[in-house]
Amino acid sequence: MGPATQQRRRTRARRTATSKPRPTADDDGDVRCEACGSGDDADELLLCDGCDRGVHIFCLRPILPRVPAGDWFCPSCTTSPKSGTVIQTKMPKQFPLIQTKIVDFFKIQRGPAAAAEPTEGKKRKRRALVVSKKRSRKLLPFTPSEDPARRLTQMASLATALTATGAVFSNDLTYVPGMAPRSANSAALEAGGMQVLPREDVETLSLCKRMMERGEWPPLLVVFDPVEGFTVEADRCIKDLTIITEYVGDVDYLRNREHDDGDSMMTLLSAAPPSKSLVVCPDKRSNIARYINGINNHTPEGRKKQNLKCVRYAVDGQCRVLLVANRDISNGERLYYDYNGSEHEYPTHHFV
Template sequence: MSVTTKKRTRTQFKEGLILTSLMLESKRATFKRPSIIREAEREESPEYVPPSKASRKTPVIQLKKTSAQSTKSPKQIKGKEEEKKNRQSVLSDFFFKKSCKSAECKLSGEQYHKDVIICDICNDMYHWQCTGTLTEMLDCGTDYMCSYCEKQYREFKKFRANTIITDQDDDKCPFCKKGLNGSGSKKQQPKKCLKCVKQFHSGCFSSDQMFCKQCLKIYNQTADELFPQPILRQSAHHSPISPKLQTQGSLSSFFNQAKKTSALSVFTTPMASKKLDGQIFSQGMKVKAKKRSASVSNKRKKPSFKLPALIDDPLLDDDVKDSFKRSFYVKGMRYVTSLVYDHNDCPESMNDPALEAKVQILIKENNDAIYQLREREKAGILPPVLIRYEESQGFFVEAAIDLPDLCLICEYLGEVRTARQSLFNANDSIMELLDTGDSDTSLSIIPEKHSNIGRYFNSINNKNVDSRKKQNVRSIRCQLDGKVTVLLYTKRAVKKGEQLLYNYNEAKECYPTDDFV
């Protein structure tokens, strides 16, 4: 190639660059984006007002999601699909297990699960054709009450009306038969007896702050009948009337009894007995050599329940027993250490955890802690708590000593009834034990004549933020030895003198707590 041809190509290249740059400028001038054209036309209009600096919005840059954020792993997708299937199966099982409660039901096949209505009180299923009162299917959202619940509701209203009339008493002191308002300038503030719920003059009332003279006399005679014999035998060793009468012999007997009961509560449990069998030989009582310690990762265990420490102060122990006796005497209940099945229509065999999928299964360490707690109660050791009373909130539970986190306080005990039997029960401390979706097989705990400390725990106010922060106790429904039980334990460390509170509506919104302190 010659030199002249090289020069020509360079000049042609320069001319091409100039032409392309001119063409691009002309395109930019003629072909504008629609948004720019709209803004230009808006600015040229006479009614245009320029925006202020405050009203100008900064452009928001939206970044595209990366592949790791947008796409999910196949394990996560399978897990979500399995959760949906499990929810659908639980719901389908819940509804398909329900059957029409009418004895005259003749529907079958595909029509059996159509035209179904559910009672708002007992949650039982009926066909509108089988009710005998409805002529057509109810609209969605319409309230319905079955004939059985209507009958029970009428009887409950009559009972409430009669109790309101009988509770109305004259404004006179039952002891001196004089007016409670007083006469002249001297006016006495009346005092109310917690047992008979009658008002007395302060001068006619007993020296006791809870009972009148007549109820106090009955309390001294019958209070011991409310507790089992092991508790009474233990309290007989150290039951001083006043601190001055406390002798050295009674103190030594107290600590000897405490040692016996603590040893009993530890060495009679399955967990402790297995440890002893594995550590000691039968001949010569030689201790086995310790096994090689596991790594730190293997030593980490799941959090398990702890038992509260034993009360080492005899005076405090007497205060605990006295508070228990007084509170149980007011309610007219007997102290029990297990659930009570005293109704023919609700035997112990109905307490079957296989009927509900929500009942939790505890680990071995937690089961052993429950066994130890039951052994303590059988030995007569009460939980280290005090039952107090205030007019603003009634009875409440207070920690007598410091309680650690996950401290197992008690089981919730009482009489076991079916949900249908407890629909209109006036008791304010009913606890759900088993929920099968059927009022004839669902079970509830009603602490009416038999109970333990669980009946006196108060709840937080669900509408108050400060009250929700005070919650320090939780409840759990679990299965043990083929039966369902309810446990109360601390959710955090609790100091001595702090009130023990848990949430009545933690599982279901069924209890109104708006007026709670």
């Protein structure tokens, strides 16, 4: 679980070959962070390729999970024509709140195929998933908002984020020529073994997929924050153990992504041997999981804000990644999971 463990360490305060030496009052030439004034944590101190000032990756808003490999410009220089780079800090263009456009964007089933499941079968299935002391750890399907207009608003918020980030919607793992083939996704290769998703929980996951296909959407809103970027909020109360979403995107070998600067890669398979390890890359095809925050996950007092857990399961012999509520979530509450997972590759104790 958790994002992909990169096979490289962060570099010291990075400086490109064209960067000019920065004058400093310190005898040892150390660069200090413009935000906090400290020269500590040099491995996480960036140098702007525009003005040569330094700033910690965890002092930036939104925070960066790692030192980028390419050119980087500080917030001040991103508004300057000299940098040639602009970071979006204004509200993105909203996707049209028009039913036909939204239905087409997400390929929602139309007509008889979009009809709800038979009433009897649906009631029997939901009764079987009621939480009780005897079966307290079974996963629950999400409960869609009852108002169809509200569901359209929720879908439009995700369409806005996908459009702004240049991605298309996908609710499944995708296998693209030139990356890892579907046959490479074998849970049997997991080092130490992978937990198997119980049959009843597999049925619950399938139910969630079917509901989304007919437009019964999870009660989630993607909102744009000028500090954190795109984030996700609960649009109604969500119970503990509810399946929030599956983490999806293109599947690739970790070895192909060792120098990838993307900040959304997720571990899919930690294989033995490591050459067969896989990651999920949601930069081109993704769902709402891409916008759930995994790094600003502590309060200024150091308390954890996580209300989701990120777990890898074996489903029909393949690896899958689920985000599941680990407590009751209030309406309007932002969703967070631990970017570290179990691998502790990126320190998040100072991420607020």
